[in-house]
Amino acid sequence: MTTRRTFSKLLAAIPVVGLMSTAAMAQDLREITFVQPSPSAINSFPVFVAIGEGYFEEEGLNVTVEAINGSGAVLQALAAGQAQFGRPGPGPVLAARSRGEDAVFIYNVAARSNFGIVVREESDIQGPEGLRGKVIGTGTADGAEVGFARNVMTSVGMTAGEDYEFLTVGDGGPATVGFTTGAMDAYSSSTADAAILNQRGMAVRDITPPEFARFFGNGIATMGDTIANDPELVEKFxxxxxxxxxFALDDANREAVLSHLKDGNPQEGEDPEFQSALFDAVRSKTIPVDMTNGLGYLPPEVWEEWQESLVAGGDLPAPLDDLTAAYTNDFSAMAHEAMK
Incomplete structure (x- = not known):
């Protein structure tokens, strides 16, 4: 049975979207917090759909979603025990592990890269080589978009602070200002960020080399202690x-999906046409090229590439002692089997 949820927006120093079900509160459900690196419901659409369709409730869980600023903040919340699950990028997870934090990737959401380096449509810059001596804007100082951009720039022999500069400008309106004032020459953006810029009249184009599409983006993470001490919770989530x-990948469910996403972030649903187009763009990045292993599978070979690029770019001081401890496909495999 489909369960409608009543969503409330929590106000704090950073944008927070809280999701609580009055029906669930009357039941004996376990309270779980999920943190995401931006307020967008579309970027975390499987969570909002699972809430709206009652899938978490069927597992005995009542999930609250809170939006905080960037992957670094997501990992801090997980490490502090303020949340059980979050949606950080792979680069920040590896960086956290290099500092001794036992964060573990457990589901590949953005199976195809959901980041790209964009420039203004009229810019003469045609590729990352054209950014020598330039400024690349980012939404956050330590988010997944920073590691992705550094990775791209390392591939053409450039080092941050020497050959180009990063500038934290924020997303949405601030990113538009960054372009219009000339404070930045390019912007490391998510699929959603680029769509929003274009929708707001700031036409941009992607100059990322196509080979970087294999670098998966943000996914679901938890802490190693949670996996060791409460594997049943991870399996249920x-x-x-x-x-x-x-459910969201089936176009037959489109109307219900967009309704759930509007409940999760009413502002995104104010323009239905834009909401629909943005959902299509984000959703397309979550479909694996090879569905043999089902949704959520994390390719070990791409983890190796991520680590190599992060070491080369200076985001990691050295390769991790055990890269395989940074991720597991066990839970996505269980879910895949359960849905057959």
Whole structure:
């Protein structure tokens, strides 16, 4: 049975979207917090769909979603025990592990890269080589978009602070200002960021080399202690999440999906045409090229490439002692089997 949720927006120093079900509160459900690196419901659409369709409730969970600023903040919340699950990028997870934080990737949401370096449509810059001596804007100082951009620039032999500069400008309106004032020459953006810039009249184009599409983006993470001490919780969360993901990929469910996303972030639903187009753009990045292993699978070979690029770019001081400890496909495999 589909369960409608009543969503409330929590106000704090940073944007927070809280999701609580009055029906769930009357039941004996376990309270779980999920943190995401931006307020967008579309970027975390499987969570909002799983809430709206009642999949978490069927697993005995009542999930509250809170939006904080960037992957670094997501990992800090997980490490501090303020949340059980979050959606950081792979670069920040590896960096956190190099500092001794036992964060573990458990589901690949953005199976195809959901980041790109964009420039203004009329810019003469045609590729990353054209950014020598230039400024690349980012939404956050330590988010996944920074590691991605550094990775791209390392591939053409350039080092941040020497050959180009990063500038934290924020997303949305501040990114538009960054371009119009000339404070930045390019912007490392998510698929959603680029769509929003274009929708607001700041036409941009992607100059990222196509080979970087294999570098998956943000996914679901938790702490190693949670996996060791409460594996049943992780299994339940990922099973419901994967069901929400699969439901949203079926166009027959489109109307229900967009309704759930509007409940999660009413502002994104104010322009239905834009909401629909943005959802299509984000959703397309979550479909694996090879569905053999189902949704959520994390390719070990791309983890190796991520680590190599982060070491080369200076984001990691050295390769991790055990890269395989940074991720697991166990829970996505369980969910895949359960949905067959």
């Amino acid at each position: 990922i099973r419901a999440f994967a069901r929400g993901h699969a």
